[in-house]
Amino acid sequence: MFSNILIYFVLIPLLMLAGLGISRNVKQIRAVAVVGSTALIALSVYLLVDYLGQRAAGNEAEMLYTGSWSWFTPLNINLSVGVDGISIAMLILSSFILFTGSFASWKIDQPKEFFLWLILLSTGVYGFFISIDIFTMFMFYEVALIPMYLLIGVWGSGKKNYSAMKLTLMLMGGSAFLMLGLIGIYYHSAPAGQPLTWNLLEIAHNNAISTGWQHFLFPMTFVGFGVLGAMFPFHTWSPDGHASAPTAVSMLHAGVLMKLGGYGCFRVSMYLMPEAANDLAWIFLILTGISVVYGAFSACVQTDLKYINAYSSVSHCGLVLFAILMINTTAMTGAIMQMLSHGLMTALFFALIGMIYGRTHTRDIHEMGGMMQILPYLSVCYVIAGFASLGLPGLSGFVAEMTIFVGSFEQGMIDYLGGAGSLRLVFTIIACCSIVITAVYILRVVGKLLLGPVHDDHHRQLTDATWWERLSTATLIICVAAIGCFPNFFEQLIRFTFNPEFFRALAANVPVLN
Amino acid sequence: MESVGSIIAYVVIALSIIIFSVLAVTTRKILRAATYLLFALFATAAIYFSLDYEFLGAVQIAVYAGGIVVLFVFSILLTSHPGDNSARLASKKRVSGLIAAIAMLLVSGYVLISRCIGVAEPAMQSIDMQKVGATLMGTGHGEYLLPFEAISVLLLACIIGGIVVARKR
Amino acid sequence: MEKTMLCYLIPSLIMFCCGVYGFITRKNMIAILISLELMLNSVDINFVVFNRFLFPGSMEGMFFTLFAIAIAAAETALAIAIIINVFRSVKNVDVEEVSKMKF
């Protein structure tokens, strides 16, 4: 069991928990967090290199590093692990955000308990990304959700009890749908007479879910994961939750946890139920298409920095699901890119907002102004994050959005010219409009918050970023710029999975140019 | 045809059961309630005697009247001042109590009267103590060693529990 | 005039109903306990009566009553211990007032 590298993604966080248990003072706690998260970065980068090596050596298997250990035999539940390029991308994302999140919570109250929950949360996240058994996947999913309640409820700000409760309840509501869907999948996972299984690959291989059942189970799982992916109209936990959450939790939540939704949607819903995906995509396409512009428009009139960013997350995460539903290689690649990109830049945003809030004790943009003169470092970082968000080339947002738009448009035209209706085309164009609206709200914030004269003279005494804040933000900016400058590397990493041989939903939708 | 004496005895017993039961739940002085209970229990013991269960009657008097009521009295003395009247009952509560009691009475009474009418008292030999003891200690069919042991353990547990709960901290 | 089974069962039923009434209406916990004893007692009578009238050859009813008396004693002892304990902490034996453990 320990010869499988993936196990260490769960094992290291568990060791960190043990380390936290025995650490006595805040220095030891920080040391555990930093060392552990650095180890996780190292592990994920090593995994990436090794993975690329194996692929280069001609390993054509769908998932690598697979392993399976029996857990509960009567129901055939196993701890099955395996990764492909997408999981690896997500693992790297998680590691970096955990790393920067640890630095962002350098001065948190009750550090021991805080990190304990934070790391438990990330255990769930890692477990989710490495699992290919949908039961353990679901279990890790729940492990990731529960600590959120305490993290927001205890360390949050504002109406934290309400927000924590709302977030947890809505996500749990989603889980209820999800569980129904997953159990349904289990009972149709194999043809009659063969043993049932939870294993993703086996279910996909068996291809035994009848179309009728798919039509029932697809919406269940898609909505279940979609709630976490902030899909309209199940997104309202996001603004309140993010607004109340402490910095690192916002970062992890928007940066990684919301990606669980998108990842689950494509790994479970789209992957296991291709026929339903093709048949029912239009419903969710409309919802996610609405998410994209709706979130952006809502962000335009918010005054709380975190609300602005939460609505922008709704818009960007909507784009992820939107692109997944295009069932087009390019668009889906773009969706994963967008997950990476949004994860990093929204973490950066939340980190910066947390740092500014920690100094000014307000998040209302009308009560601040001219921060560029007072906090130049943080302000410049904020501008960079803003540029990434509005899709400036050279930063990650651009490549993700463009890949999505190109793919979506292609699929839209294929539909339109092929007589399959113009829904995809119309919604692609509507989604494209978000680049303008995004620019509006980002520049509005930048103009009000950072530029212009200093609004409040008390703010003149504030000090700029400390070293740990600089480290945290600089790391994220470098990641954002790395994706933005060398996108092809990531695209190639991701693209392998979107092979119609593996991904049956695509088979019905192979692009044909004219 | 029964002897007049036994009929009179029966009437006295039945009346005292009814009267003391009613009094026990309606009096506002708790100590009196315990006393009425005592009389009701004695009357019950009398029923047992009249039905030829002498041993049972003896146990009833010894355990119930002798043990439990004394416990009641002690606890009443411990928890209330003599002469205290309990508050008047809210009429809502009394009505609901009456509804429940009368409904119970009507339904059960109807069943009893419609079903059990006219079952005469068959002849029965008086049960001697030896048989009781043998039955209690036996392990065969219709014998009660296991429940007996269970009761013993229960009583022990109760003793310990009572001590633990009531012990001063 | 013959003493039928009904002659015993009716007083027992009335006793039971009194117990019910008392149990529902009384506020003093000891009074409630007294009501409970009344109900138990009436059930005991029923057992004995049924045994005596319907199955005169066997002793099940009697033994059941015997055990019931023993258990009732145990239960009462424990209940009174609890009541005294409650009284110590809240200076009251009113069942309405003892609501700290509720919800």
Next chain:
Amino acid sequence: MESTMPVLILAIPLFTFLLLGLLGKFMQRGMAGVIGTSAMGITLVLSYITAFTYFFSGNPLFISAGGDRLQAVIFNTVWLQFTPDQIDAAGQIVKHGLAIKLGFLLDSISAMMLVVITTISFMVHLYSNGYMRDHHGVCEKGFQRFFAYLSLFSFSMLGLVVATNIFQMYIFWELVGASSYLLIGFYYTKPSAVSASKKAFIVTRFADLGFLIGILILSYYTGTFNFTELTSVPVEGLNDVYAVSAGTAEHIRSIFADSKAPLFMGASVMTWALVLIFMGGMGKSAMMPLHIWLPDAMEGPTPVSALIHAATMVVAGVYLVARLFPLFLMQTSALDIVTVVGAVTALYAAMVACAQIDIKRVLAFSTISQIAFMMVSLGVTRIAHTDALGHEVHEGLGYMASMFHLFTHAMFKALLFLGAGALIHAIGSNDYTAMHGLRKYMPVTHWTFLIGCLAIAGIIPFAGFFSKDEILTACFGHSTVWAIWMTLVAGLTAFYMFRLYFLIFWWKEHKVHGEHVPHDQPWTMTLPLIILAAISCVAGFVPFGNLVTWNGHPITGAGFFTNLDNLNWNVAVISLCVAIIGILVAMKMYRKENPLPEKMRSALPRLWDWCHHRFYWDELYMFITHKIIFDRVCKPIAWFDRHVIDGTMDSFATMTNRLSVAIKGLQSGRIQNYVWVYLLGALVLAVVTMLCVL
């Protein structure tokens, strides 16, 4: 040509940006200026060498045996692969997948643009070393940042013009937009600058939306982003060398025409694609109705206005149309739209420029008007035919004229802006009312400004004369109506420029306030003025007809004075007359202080108001964005989200809560209640059973 030099042309400004951006605050301010300027100087030299090599070396990579100029892809690397290459069984690539590549396409227009950009950029760098200091020579706060941004802009603009594919162009298009945003908002403590920068970015972003959709349509049908595949054919025997070909464009048109849905809302899909792409150009080049950001963009430092908002970035739209010109030529309806937009904008901007007080605003509207000239010139270009005046109009004359005007306009408009900058620096105000009669105090500025005005008015032999003449010739070749229209605009141009000139330097004697006497600026500022003035004098003789044509095929012979030979004198005389009339009217009205302008204004109050308020476009936009989009769209959506969507979610919670409160009474914890309910329940059951059984 080895590819190090082109790489360096792009890499040096980028590196300078990173250097100054990251380490700028650790260096002395003046040092940053020196680094930025010298880096730009190196880029200038490299670009000149590259352009010279391209135009004059006779290298077969750049010029065909028949004398046609070719397109050479110096390098091209995949940056982002969208769809994989299709590979056949033998491992050969059958069809390239859709991919964004980054590369360097050297052809006549990109070489020309390299020269323009680096020249102006270098001048502006040099000039900024003087301009961005106060009167004591102390550098302004943010000096390093300023040069970093300038380097970023230069990098982006160079990347834009050498793009090998339309998506690379889009990438750098966005980057110039961002650097423009940063530079307009350079004085970020000034609210007006902040809102101007925001406006510029958002308006151009809106236009870019059209550009993006246009790209998506075009790339879907053609399966490529590459200019060389859209407009050119490979040259036999040479790698990565292409010749512009109408045949390829015709092929592209047939792809659209043969598709399943060739029409969309009555117009062909290709027209839609081209018009949407042109919309991007309209945004960047400030064509009506997307022009509103440019006047406000004057909030930026004046050198920035000279570089970005006069000479380089704003002509990106023209460049874009020129880049895809073969496609436009195949779809003349798109060209007609270009013409109409250009012509309307030209007149509009010229009228507005006549009624502005802020000298930079006058120049800004003049820029809009002049760019519109270039657009019109592109729009009227057709294949060879005989014009209304009986002259043979060469195929692609308008294209050549447009590029020519782009080149000359860049020089003289940068000159005018830098001159205006010198005035503003000296006076400390943007209004001509604070200037008047400065000719004696600032002679260098005065003479160079005059040269700029003569050039833009189109007086022989200054640069503007030749290029404007070619444009008007092309217009006459296409349509007399547009030709007359544009000639009138040319007259108006002469009028408003000289109105500006006279109001600044004549009108009345300058009142000197206190000790501060306006004077010429230090050499770093005057030298660029002189150089640009010199270029403006001679740029008209550059044989563009030989160097820059739409298909690389020279229109005219080589040689320095060929432009004079090739003049269409009929048109030239008309335009000269119109220009001189314009100048004379301006002279009459503004040379000496007199009541004539006031009379004119009161005679036509409505016209003055409309022109002065720019035909109320800004108010209209304000109304649309604030009153409609913000108040009628965003706020209701936000309200809807909070109250309807969130309210629904909350009401689920409240309902559950109410329900549990309601049920809670049942679970009262009172044993007596339980007993009561239990007993009655049991009795009811008993009764029911009895009724059923009995």
